[in-house]
Amino acid sequence: MNRRNALSLFLSAGLSACFRREDGLRIWAMGTEGEKIVPFIDNFNRKTKGPKFRSQALPWSAAHEKLLTAFAADNLPDVIALGNTWVSEFAALDALEPLNSYGIDTSNMFEAAIDNATIEGKLLGVPWYVETRLLFYRKDNLARAGFNNPPQTWAEWETQLAALDKIGGNHKFGAFMPVNEFEPLVAFCLQSEDQILIDNATKGGFQSRGIAETFAFVKSLYDKGYAAVLAGAEAPDLYASFGRGEFTYVITGPWNIAEMRKRLPDNVQDKWATAPLPGKNGIGASILGGVSLAINRASANKAAAIELLKELISVEVQADFSLATADLPSVKPAWAVAGLNSDPNAQSFYQQLSLAKAPPKAPEWERIANEMAIAMERVVRGIQTLDDALIGLDNFANGILAKRRFMLQLKGETHE
Amino acid sequence: MNKRLSMQAGWVFIAPSLFVLMVFFFGPVFLALIMSFSDFDIYSLADISNLRWIGLDNYTKLLQTPLFWKALGNTFFLAIFGTPLSIAVSLGLAMALNVKSAPFKGFFRIVLFTPYVTTLVAAAAVWHFILDTRSGLLNQGLRLLGFDGLDWLGDPHFSLPAIILFSIWKSFGYNMLILLAALQKIPDELYEAATLDGANAWQRLLHVTLPGIMPSLWMVSLITLAGYFQLFAEPYVMTQGGPAQSTLTLMYFMYNEGFKWWNLGTASATAFVLFLMLLGISIASPKNETDAKS
Amino acid sequence: MRIKTSLISTSILCFATFLALAPLFWMVSVSFMGPEDTNSLTPPILPTKVTFENYELLFTQQSMGRYLLNSLIISTCATLLALSFNITAGYAFAKLKFTGKEKLFQGLLMALVIPGQLSMFPLFFMAKNMGLLNSFGGVLIPFMASLFGILMVRQYALSIPNEMLEAARIDGASEYQLFWHIVLPNLTPIMVTLAIFTFLGAWNDFLWPLIVLSDDKFYTLPLALAGLSREHVQDHGLIMAGAMVTIVPVLLIFLVLQRQYVRGLLAGSVKG
Secondary structure, three states, rough: HHHHHHHHHHHHHHHHHHHOOOOOOEEEHHHHHHHHHHHHHHHHHHHHOOOEEEEEOOOOHHHHHHHHHHOOOOHEEEEEEHHHHHHHHHHHHOOOOOOHHHHOOOOOOOOHHHHHEOOOEEEEEEEEEEEEEEEEEEEHHHHHOOOOOOOOHHHHHHHHHHHHHHOOOOOOEEEEEEOOOOOOHHHHHHHHHOOOOEEEOOOOOOOOOHHHHHHHHHHHHHHOEEEOOOOOHOOOOOOHHHHHHOOEEEEEEHHHHHHHHHHHHHHHHHEEEEEEEEEEEOOOOEEEEEEEEEEOOOOOOOHHHHHHHHHHHHHHHHHHHHHOOEEEOHHHHHHHHHHHHOOOOHHHHHHHOOOOOOOOOOOOOOHHHHHHHHHHHHHHOOOOHHHHHHHHHHHHHHHHHHHHHHHHHOOOOOOO | OHHHHHHHHHHHHHHHHHHHHHHHHHHHHHHHHHHHOOOOHHHHHOHHHOOOOOOOOHHHHHHHEEEEEEEEHHHHHHHHHHHHHHHHHHHHHHHHHHOOOOOOHHHHHHHHHHHHHHOOHHHHHHHHHHHHOOOHHHHHHHHHHOOOOOOOOOOHHHHHHHHHHHHHHHHHHHHHHHHHHHHHOOOOHHHHHHHHOOOOHHHHHHHHHHHHHHHHHHHHHHHHHHHHOOOOOHHHHHHHOOOOOOOOHHHHHHHHHHOOOHHHHHHHHHHHHHHHHHHHHHOOOOOOOHHHOO | OHHHHHHHHHHHHHHHHHHHHHHHHHHHHOOOOOOOHOOOOOOOOOOOOOOOOOHHHHOOOOHHHHHHHHHHHHHHHHHHHOOOOOOOOHHHHHHHOOOOHHHHHHHHHHHHOOHHHHHHHHHHHHHHHHHOOOHHHHHHHHOOOHHHHHHHHEEEEOOOHHHHHHHHHOOOOOOEEEEEEEHHHHHHHHHHHHHHHHHHHHHOOOHHHHHHHHHHHHHHHHHHHHHHHHHHOOHHHHHHHHHHHHHHHHHHHHHOOOHHHHHHHOOOOOOO
């Protein structure tokens, strides 16, 4: 008798879970931000008289798939944190609510970030935090090689890397640039006057002179041994290695300001610094990244979602969130409040952010970016020549963008 | 009268599962075939009117996709090298367990079967650490023996062998038990007769053992082969298909196309290519003992 | 000579046992290690200091308890579903006569070749239209009826003596009474085997739940562990502890019920 009761209780719990649909408001955010946002959501829930939000953290490695699967399942949350490269994709899916008319003040944000989230004149996301990639470097290694300043041009950088190769000691290689990360490669490509994707991002531009030159430049760093051919997870521990001075340069993002401070030994803390990326003829652009907050067009309570959005981009919350996550605020006045104006490393980022460029705004962009890294890895490992790789990339891009081309041609929008 | 009732009962008894199979298995399989003739992608997801019928284009495009061939090649590598190694290990251990005078057979049988029972994802997570270049157990062991550690999961040349190694560890127990049961059915007299005829151990193996277990040997080989064709969780957990797509299998390629990029047309076509290959293997295999023995 | 072969075979078996168990032993050991051990260049075989912090973190920060419960609920429901649907069909194919039985059975046998992944994508949309996505129900769909289950039950049911069934029919029992009072009790062993197979299969299921479930509060252990393993790559102790929580229940079930499990494995696999 007791067993039967327990069984039916068990079964009904299971059955109710079978048909339980999500109730309540939801926000999804990726990575550590997804975990760190929880107290801010709690705070908002406490202050608001409206419905409460529940947050879920998505691991970066699976976030994109989960978001698309959730869209396919009609199960996107009310507020979605979208990586900037995904905004155009979800725009193409018509999944996002245009935010132009909701009275959100974006005047004090980084222009490139706003541009990134604006598709065909519609503001589809509000920049939440911004990031870009630039040089972190060991000043003492540079000094030992005879340089006092970080490089401002490609040529200067190559000179430095050549000299660094000879300083010996702990130093093993000049730059830590795992081949399977596309961000540094894309950053250098964005410095070029030629576009990675041409014709309103409907065709590949990889065989253009500027892009080909950039690829050749990056390849030469690997060929000359300045950059070791490592794939991210198999590379030595970045921090342990940087701390031991085994390499001098790494191109990475703002989260590493705090991570370096946390993980490097104390005696190394005054030996590293940051600087914007060298460009062909002077300090160059970099890839604009970051995350924007968007609202699900199918959300049942957009008003509450807008309130949450406004809360999360208010100067105080931006500053507090920055202090909690070490992410860079998208709202410029928040930098001062968070004390970032007195941090030279953060200031490098401010400088780079003003020079940053958004990557191509095609939904297929991320696949193409991934393929760029894959192609570079093949070239660097000697599996394919650079020319073949560039032709392959153009073929790949043209193939993938075929549907986009087709649909934009219908609308007459293939020419910029 | 009884016969009719019995027939009625027969249909009533199979109706529920037949219905479920029709609706939730055969139906979707048929729909997948249809989907493979369309260009379903995220644009179609947004608005189904964006869908176009493209006949066999998905299949032809697939054959022109280098990544597809890479995945196919990886899968073939796994199947061609993994299957015989796997069978050899299972057969060897089954033969060891079949030795009459060996002690503790029950204990060994259970213990050796343990890896098969473990959850694949969990085992893959454990092996991910074991194969770690710097601190993993395998390289530690190799260094103890005087060898250098290998970059198992970071070097494209070693990644597939690493997956095979893990896969053999995970699944040898199943084949071992089946082969053991088959071995036990071979009558002792056959061995005795062979020994009397002057056959040594190797000849006994070739002429008594192997023919005696041939049907089961074929069966486990086919099952193992089919299993390698459908490999997915191992690279998903351990290598994400890398390094340099060296561990991208056909199933992983299909998963990426389908659930990462939502190119369901391409993904369905890939699934059917996989199905056709499995069908080909099963058709080409012997169906009964006489076929097998010939 | 006898001693020599049994010595050889025993040493082979011992070596194989070592290789088979070493990874699992390592898993247990690392799960109790703190970061000083796991992050060092050469982690030791045994923890220098046994710590429970990995398990603490798992259940407090990473909600492992909820995932464990989810796995339990799903596996149990899957088992009940499989038993409900497959037993009757397996018996019918074995012992009942009805038109088209042979052809139907041949068709089902041939369908064994079809890989399950083929049905995934349309099934996803089907589940969506039925409102079963992102719920346990969606995850359970593939377990309702399985070709393998039907075949397993059929193979076993073939061994029920026909005389017993005929005698009952002559006594006037209906097919349903026959099934309930005579057949079912005789099928108990294979029901146990089917239950074990289904439970373990559902517990270990990965790809379909990965696709169906988007909210992490419904996650099963394999899903949670895969996420943990990809996201917290350097946190070896935590991941090993998660692997422990996932594996130990199925290992226990197997150890307790291994005879039935192995019997089911061999049923229908060995000709003759």
